[in-house]
Amino acid sequence: MRRGTSRALIVTGTDTGVGKTVVAAGLVQALEGVYWKPVQSGLDDETDSDAARRLSGRPVLPEIYRLSLPASPHLSAEQEGVHISPDALAMPVVDGPLVIEGAGGVLVPLNRECLFIEMFRRWAAPVVLVARTGLGTINHTLLSLEALRARECRVAGVIFSGPANPDNEATIAAMGRVRSLGRVPPLAPLNPDTLAAAFSGIDLAPVREAMSC
Numbered sequence: 181m182r183r184g185t186s187r188a189l190i191v192t193g194t195d196t197g198v199g200k201t202v203v204a205a206g207l208v209q210a211l212e213g214v215y216w217k218p219v220q221s222g223l224d225d226e227t228d229s230d231a232a233r234r235l236s237g238r239p240v241l242p243e244i245y246r247l248s249l250p251a252s253p254h255l256s257a258e259q260e261g262v263h264i265s266p267d268a269l270a271m272p273v274v275d276g277p278l279v280i281e282g283a284g285g286v287l288v289p290l291n292r293e294c295l296f297i298e299m300f301r302r303w304a305a306p307v308v309l310v311a312r313t314g315l316g317t318i319n320h321t322l323l324s325l326e327a328l329r330a331r332e333c334r335v336a337g338v339i340f341s342g343p344a345n346p347d348n349e350a351t352i353a354a355m356g357r358v359r360s361l362g363r364v365p366p367l368a369p370l371n372p373d374t375l376a377a378a379f380s381g382i383d384l385a386p387v388r389e390a391m392s393c
């Protein structure tokens with residue numbers, strides 16, 4: 181693995197459990213890219229890297245930090261006597277687009293000084309924000325957009341996850357001055373084929389354009 185800059189995309193979300201891994205797997209599949217989860221906290225269930233590999237069939241890079249406690253990365257690290265160093269999270273260079281998944285939402289601490297969003301700025305790659313469709317998402321999504329813009333992170337768009345809620349999706353796009361790239365509905369079963377079918381309705385043109393800047 182070389183070090184340097186890559187054609188990359190950051191997938192973040194308004195919270196933990198909103199569907200970032202599923203969306204990242206769909207993106208990596210559609211873009212024929214490589215998935216990378218640099219900081220994994222929680223190893224009891226299928227890890228995000230395992231789920232992304234299973235759902236996309238695409239290459240997955242190893243995590244830099246693998247931490248057992250399913251908690252905020254700063255706390256999971258402390259419990260194991262580990263310090264998460266931003267310098268250790270330099271972006272790897274791969275062939276094809278690199279899709280990077282954060283942990284939880286944008287202001288999650290990596291250590292007692294550094295938030296994940298500071299890595300987004302350092303990586304200088306465009307961001308896709310994954311948002312729920314249901315009640316509460318307007319506030320969470322507009323707050324996340326404010327935080328990203330305050331740190332000059334380029335937002336390629338929002339991908340919604342969940343059942344249709346046209347007014348929430350339209351309100352966020354208008355008041356957040358952000359592109360809605362589409363929505364991934366609840367998929368049953370959730371597998372590479374159903375995910376690819378859902379992504380046929382996602383607008384990837386702004387993502388491709390943002391990645392080539």
Ligand SMILES: Nc1ncnc2c1ncn2[C@@H]1O[C@H](COP(=O)(O)OP(=O)(O)OP(=O)(O)O)[C@@H](O)[C@H]1O
Pocket residue numbers: 193195196197198199200201202203228282283284341342364365366367368370
């Ligand atoms: N569109 C979907 N259809 C069916 N199940 C989904 C969908 N999106 C997410 N899920 C399920 O919801 C759960 C949470 O999704 P996911 O793991 O993608 O969230 P996350 O934002 O990546 O969470 P974390 O912060 O832990 O990384 C998982 O069990 C996942 O399989």
Ligand SMILES: C[C@H](N)[C@H](N)CCCCCC(=O)O
Pocket residue numbers: 196197220221222249250251252253283284285288
């Ligand atoms: C354990 C979980 N699934 C994620 N790996 C980490 C989520 C961190 C959220 C921190 C917080 O916002 O309180």
Ligand SMILES: [Mg+2]
Pocket residue numbers: 200201202228281
């Ligand atoms: Mg995830």
